[in-house]
Each structure stands twice: as structure tokens, then as C-alpha cells.
Amino acid sequence: MSVELYDTTLRDGTQAEGISLSVEDKLKITRKLDELGVHYIEGGWPGSNPKDVEYFARVQEMPLQNALLCAFSYTGRAGLRVDEDTNLAMLLGARTPVVTIVGKSWDLHVTEVLRVSEDQNLKMIEETIAYLRSKGRRVIYDAEHFFDGYHANPEYAMRTLEAAVNGGAETLVLCDTNGGSLPWDIEDLTRMVCKELNVPVGIHAHNDSELAVANSLAAVRGGAVQVQGTINGYGERVGNANLVSIAADLKLKMGIDCLSEEQVRSLTEVAHYVSEVANLAPDSRQPFVGASAFAHKGGIHADATVKCRESYQHIDPEQVGNHTRVLISELSGKGNVLYKVGELDLGMEVSKEEARQLVQQIKDLESKGFVFEGAEGSAELLLRRNRADYEPPFELIDFMVVVEHRQGRDMLSEATVKVRVGDEIKHTAAEGNGPVNALDAALRKALLRFYPKLENVQLEDYKVRILDGDAATAAKTRVLIDSSIGQRRWGTVGSSANIIEASWQALRDSFEYALLNGD
């Protein structure tokens, strides 16, 4: 058995609070989705904004290997001839092989929102689809609010589907638009529609009841052969059905074909790529692909994972391109520390006494606001710095930062840094776009002569968290920096009531880690 994946990240996904994609972003995601292997990519709604029109013009130049491109629109408007509807003209102007038309199934929406008669709505559905078919398009029909509509007025909801079939829709997608339905109800109604109408059926779920993935899988059990969703579940309100989890569940749990094994292995990378382009922090708690998805913190779980990999893991993380992590925290036992040391391959033996000391040290630092779970670079440095023979590649003496705003002049940020490398002391100054950038620049200036590879260190992300809200701007601040050289990525941490000091600590660890690792 197989199911087609229909991705609407570029349309429904952009309805999420906090997401705004440029045309360039949308093109990048299109390429990535095509690589992933989804069957349909809904690129946008040409009638809704000029950005989507530009997208469809430019995406024509991008040859797709796996996916068919779809453009989205509502049905035409009542009282307007379909061949005079500018919205539909723009839809055709997008020149996609497939178009997706959404229409109303719920009588309440017809009369209260559209404010047309029930018959007018049926006519609009059928005529819109027939017109698009006459222009050579394949048409997928999204039945908005199908489940709610069916419960309000089953007969009318079914007539809207029939109108779509009469118009020539090739697939009927049942939408749980408000996300309020329950899996068993979705399964039953999907099965009923498949039986009654005998056309291919799809499912489009939202996560308002925290059931979107289950509802999508339930529809597949009921006979649905297409699942619509978005990468990471981005979407209006709490989001759409998460296509990442759905693909993994279908393939790995239900044995239903939707992507190849190799494509499933790319899910973690694709999920992170899309969050990166969408400029949202990846959700570390995201099932299958989150950084915490196979992370073990409790001493017993960490210990068991060492003894037997599958003991606390529902799948082999590599099946989705993720990996096991053992965390170091105040809940850690010595086992976590020893595992970590083994993983680092430091070529050092750690005695039980040393491990005990390390755990204590970590607990002390955590009480000061540090965390090492998302900062494995700093955790590694902590282990290394405990070695009697450890020599840090550089040592800070002083720094100063000035940020100035004077009327009629641009902002100024300047930093001075004094560091020792071996017997030499370097004292440098640099300007920057902001205080941390100025510090970064001054520190690189001081170190580059000794360590040319620092030129390639990229600071990828910079996060700040206030640890005790009550203390307002005097609160303790934790800074996490993610850095990279090429494919290697690491996190470092700093903590202080002073955001500049916390940033400095994380910056220093980032450079120190870079100098100790890799080529």
C-alpha cells in the first residue's frame, strides 16, 4: 500500500505566527522538498499576494525531480463568470500542472461567511473545477471543514463533494480545518466517503486538539491515499499536521510506502533546513528529528542505553537521520559522564573519582545558570580543563565594550581585548555592528596570527535567555552560541547577569573548542 505526501509548507505553513518567507526562501524550500521526495508541493496562492505570483514565475526555471507543483485558490465567486474571475486567471497564470481548489462543505460557512445560497455554493464548486479542467489542469479539491460540516448537515456536505466530482476533481481532500476532530471519527467518515463516492480521498488535518498526526494516520486506515501537511507542522494557529512525523510513522510504524528508506533518513536534515530558512529555532522536542528526540538524561535511561541501544528508543535514530545523545546535567550519574568521555574520544582515562568531581562541578555551574545539555562544546571543555596537563590555547586578560548613540550620528560599537597566547600578549581594538560583533572582531584580530583556522569559524546562532524574570533587566542571562566550521557544529554556553560577559564566555568557548577539534 502507498500514500502520497502533499506538502503545503509554502502556503498553509506561512499562515503560522512568526513565519514570513521571501521568494528566495520559498525557492530554496521547494528544492529541498523535491529532494525529500514529496509527491506534491503547494507553492502558494497566486491570487493572494504578488510574492506568490513572482514565486510561480521563477519556480518555472527550477526542474523538479520528484514533485508536482500545485497552485492554490478558493473557488470562484458567486455571480461572477469563471472566465472573468481574476483570481482564477492568476491561478492559471501560475502555469502549474496541478491546481488545488478549496470550497465550503459546511452550510454555516456558506450562509454566514460566504453569504451565498447553498445551491450557489454547489454551482461555484462544480463550475470552478470544470473550468480549470477545460484549461488542462489536474484538480485536487480541498473540502474545507468537511468533518464539522458533515456533523452539522451530512446531506449537504456530501452534495458539495459530489459537485467537485461532477466538476472533474481527481482527488477529494477532507479537511479538518479547525482541528477539532477525533481520530476514530475521521477514520469512520473517511471510510464512508471512499465507499460512497469511489474516488481517491486525501486528508488535511490541523493540530488544535493535539491530534493532527493521529488524525492523518486514522484517515489512511480509513482509505485515504493522500496526506496533506507541512514540514515541522508549521501553520495557522497551533499548526498543520506535521508531515515529518507522518512520513516516519507511515513508513517505519505502519509499513506504508510514501518515501524511500533513504529519503526517510533525510527527514532530520530537511526539518532543520526548513526551520533554518523559515528563521525559527528548531524545536528540540520535536518527535523523530528534534535534538532531544533520542537524548537520555536520567541516570537509569543513560545506563540502559549503553547496555542496549533499543531499551529506551522506539526506533534506531539513524533511520530518520538523527542520533543518540547522553546528556550531562544535575540528574546525571557517573555513567553519563563516562559515556560522554568515551564519545569524545579524548584518549584519556577518567577515574571514578574524576567522574564524581565532574558531576559535582556541573551541578555547581548549573546552579549558576549554565546548562550543558545544549552546549556540548562547553561540556567538552569542562572535561578537558580538568586535566592537569591541559593548556588553553589562549587566555583572556581584559576587555572593554562601548556602545554609543549620539543624535545625528550612527550607532557606534567598539571593543578592546587583551589576550595572552603562550608568552605573547596581544592588545587589539575593533569596531562592530554591535557589542558582541565588536568583541568577536577584536578577539579574532588578536588570535588570527596564531591560529589562522579561526577565520573559518562561523557563529550560526546566538540565543539569550533570562533566568529569573522577577529580576527584570538585572536578571541572570544565559547565552548559547552555535558555531560551525563546514559541516561540524557545536554549542557553547555563558551565564552572567551581564549579557556581554555571558556572550564573551560563550564566544571564548566557541573559539577554544574550534582550536581543539578537527583539522
Place this chain on the structure above:
Amino acid sequence: MSVELYDTTLRDGTQAEGISLSVEDKLKITRKLDELGVHYIEGGWPGSNPKDVEYFARVQEMPLQNALLCAFSYTGRAGLRVDEDTNLAMLLGARTPVVTIVGKSWDLHVTEVLRVSEDQNLKMIEETIAYLRSKGRRVIYDAEHFFDGYHANPEYAMRTLEAAVNGGAETLVLCDTNGGSLPWDIEDLTRMVCKELNVPVGIHAHNDSELAVANSLAAVRGGAVQVQGTINGYGERVGNANLVSIAADLKLKMGIDCLSEEQVRSLTEVAHYVSEVANLAPDSRQPFVGASAFAHKGGIHADATVKCRESYQHIDPEQVGNHTRVLISELSGKGNVLYKVGELDLGMEVSKEEARQLVQQIKDLESKGFVFEGAEGSAELLLRRNRADYEPPFELIDFMVVVEHRQGRDMLSEATVKVRVGDEIKHTAAEGNGPVNALDAALRKALLRFYPKLENVQLEDYKVRILDGDAATAAKTRVLIDSSIGQRRWGTVGSSANIIEASWQALRDSFEYALLNGD
């Protein structure tokens, strides 16, 4: 029909990456959970760490209205007499009316992780429970990995449950410990266990397949009368079943009694309170209780919501203590702006032309890195500042910040601020725990004589986001500040390549908003 809620935020929830609760935090959450009305509160595992021992000692002084307190432990150890097992002695020392014992159902775990014989495991389960019963405790039995264990060796998995019943367990909780099970399988096996053993059954699910809520509901359909979970779904790896969504789904969707209507209305507050105490940002996309859960961004949805509240909402948000929001963003139509203006009750008419200009202005600012969705304070100021008759309560002229680290001395942060209020110019300086705190202090110093109410403005949270990772520390930075006076809370935004400037903008908006609103 009714179902009991069993909360394990304080035990399983603390296994989450990034969560660490002090004894004080745990006591606060205990009180809140009791107010919410859950039936059981699992406070911790006394055998695992001294913090939990202290918690159980101190929680004795807290009278609970609704909940029964539980202490958690593994079964005793093979080869050790139960009355000589220090772990069990500490469990009894917690003096809770109920204890929860977890034991192994999966033969793999018995032989590979515990490394004892199958019979020894059965004996441990039965003897541990019988011993605790003899000490007057009610015992809930958590069957770890029940579903995986049943599929590996159904006969043995059932024998472990029988051992628990023979020992005197009052409830058997079937655990999907690795979170890999599917709802229909959970439903069938729960039904089978209820039928075979005829004792009350519970469910304990994890979210690794993004199905924890569905799996919990499916178990209830199969006959489970207890659901274990955590507030906001915090927990090991991707988390436990989210008790917030489960309570709302049971009560509002399935008509199953678990909390009163009034208690369900407190879910949003409880969810935010726990995230606050746990020091995690509330998840705005969280179903039912997230800030985005009833937020409408697309023009069509916003428009329909104005016409008919239920058109794009699965429940009335007030049923869970949440509320509808209409967002202003680049996807907004004029309708969103007009709705927002109505909501603000500014006593101003906004013409269509003004609304159009505002939408354009928002789009321009968003392209510079501002967002107004999480910063309704700044959005309101934007609307107000467009009025010809708007007079800002103060105006910035200059500021400067110095941050200094000198060997052997503490960090120094100093800010100077020059502002105009009416015809007066105030020039002040202040030190702070960090640069933003110093700016905050200098600005308050300048304004307090004119506006004494600023003393009560609390800065509650401060978030920083790097907008274009490639530019590293030179990247554009967005700062969001959440502020409050008493119960009123608002967000403001700043954006600049300079983190201090961005912080300044958000800080200025926070104070300006405070001066324009409320008493």
C-alpha cells in the same frame, strides 16, 4: 463516565532536557496542580536524589484539597530482602498515601538491562508491592514498556501484570515507555487487559511518534480509567503525554468527566504558570493554551472570525481560559488592522486609507526584522504614532553604554541617557548588572520624576533572535521584551544589528506603552 488524571510533571517531567526544578519550584507546582484538580500528583523519586527527599518532607506541611500525593520508585532489587532495600525505605519515608512502583514487562529488559531471570523479576514485582501494601500504602503499578513487551513476549508481559495484581496493586498502568506505539494497538491491548484481569487500568504514554495524546485517548476508549501525563507534555526525550490537551479533549470533545468546567477554564493559566516556574518559554503553538492557539493571521480567516466566531475555532477559547487574537503581519489585510484598532478601543476612527498605510508600514518594518505578532505593545504604538495629534510621553536624545572587564576587578556596566520630556531635558547615568539593566536604570531615573508609575513596570522576559545566521555576530538582532504591571502584560520589539540598540527600542516601547495604558 469519568477518568482520573495522574500528573508526573514533578518526576517524569523533570527528565526533560532543559528542566531543573528546585524544591521551592516543586512545592509551587504542587499547589497549582492541586488547585487545577488533578487526582494524583507524583512528587518525585525519593531514592534518586536528596532534593526529592527534602520535597517530600516539606510537602507534608501543605494541605491538599483535591489531589493525593504519590512517591515513585522502581521495584526492589533481586537478591535483596525488601525490608533491607534502602530505596524502598526511602519510598516509605516519603509518607505519601499512594506509592507508584514501576517494573519490567519486556523480557529483553529483564535479561539485558536488569540482568536477572524472568522469574526473579516476577518475584520482585509481587514482593515489592505486597511489602508496601503491608505498610499501609495504596499501590499503583506502572508496567514499563508494556506494549513493546507484549509484542515481544505476550505471555510473559501478562505474567508481570498478574504478579502486580497478586502483590495487591490497585491500578495497572500500561506504559508506552518508548513512545513508539500506535493508537489502535493501544486501544486493543488496553481493552484486552481490562477484560483479562478485571482491575482498573491506566495509560502512560510518551510522544516519540507524535501520538501521545491520541494514544491516551485511545486507551480510555479501550477502558482505561487513569491517564498519566505532564503539564505541557514535558518529559524525557520529546516528552510525555500532555495532560493539558488530554484534559481538554476528554472533557470538551469526548464528554468524559475528569475536571470541572471551571477547572478546565484554568488550563491556560496552569500551563503558563508551570512553564514560568520551570523557566521555559511557553510554547505559543501549544494546542488549547498557546498564545497562537486562537490567533488568526490570514486575511480570510481574520475576516471570517469577525463575521462568525466559530468559523475557524474548534472551541470557544474561553472554555480553556484562552482568547482570540487577530494578528497584524505582512499577510494582513485591512480587516486585521481594523479589527485590531477596534480591539484597542483607542476611540479613533481609522479610514481605509490610513489602514492601507499602516499595512504598508508594517510590511516595511517587518522587512527590517521587526515582528509585531508577539509584540502587541509595539503594534499599538505604531497605530498611535500615526495619529497627527499623538504626543510621545518622552523622546530620546542620546545614550551610551560601557561594559568593562579588568583583571582582578568585577565587571562594570554603566549607561548614560539623555531624554526630553515636554520642555525639559534630563541627562542621567546609572550602573547596572549588565548593559541593558544599566540602560533601564538610567532611563527610569530620567523618567520617574515625571511618571512615578514606571516604578511598577516589570520586565518579565527578554528574548533575542539572530535573523541571518550567515552574518554571525554582525547579524541583525531582534529583541522581544515582555513587561507587566500587575496582571497586565505586553510585548514590545526592537530590531538592529546592534543588540543594545534593539534592546533600547524594545525598552523604550515598553515604557511608552505603560504610560499610555491602564490606570
